[in-house]
Amino acid sequence: MSAILPPSERLWWKTPISGQEWTWIGIAFVWAMIMFVMMVYWHINGKQNLSNEVYKTTTEMFTAKTEAFVKENTIRTETDQQIPVAKPNAKGEAFLLARLWAWYPILELEAGKTYKIHLSSVDYNHGFSLQPTNINIQVIPGYEHVVKMTPTKAGTYAIVCNEYCGIGHHTMLGRIYVK
Structure with a gap:
């Protein structure tokens, strides 16, 4: 045969x-x-697979939460676009918003502390890939992903979108500073 x-x-x-x-x-x-x-x-x-929480939300609600977080927790601005750098609130929560073609805001964390990072998208599917660690999550509009993380080493970590989101996909980078 x-x-x-x-x-x-x-x-x-x-x-x-x-x-x-x-x-x-x-x-x-x-x-x-x-x-x-x-x-x-x-x-x-x-310990290599994240157990994250996911909640149904709207883009308007999550954008409002993110804006309120940025307004209360901004410590400085960076880059030509004056992107705010924010520290997590007193409960250890921080909000990251994915939108064409940026992550908003930049986060500044402390090594050894546990944080809850809230992620959502306002437009398309985006990928949250934290480099050089092995955190990789698909961020979908209408859903709020809550990721627990405890940074162990100081440094600058890059957030890379690994889901094709349009013509500016290659420029969709963000940062997390760990002090």
């Missing part, structure tokens, strides 16, 4: 499965079960 030529018998699916094929089906099934169990194990003990 060849993969290029049509099957010699019209009802090829009624042909009995050979022993070698059963062996490969068994190996594939066992491997799938191992990976299924490992997904649960990695999620609980691996």
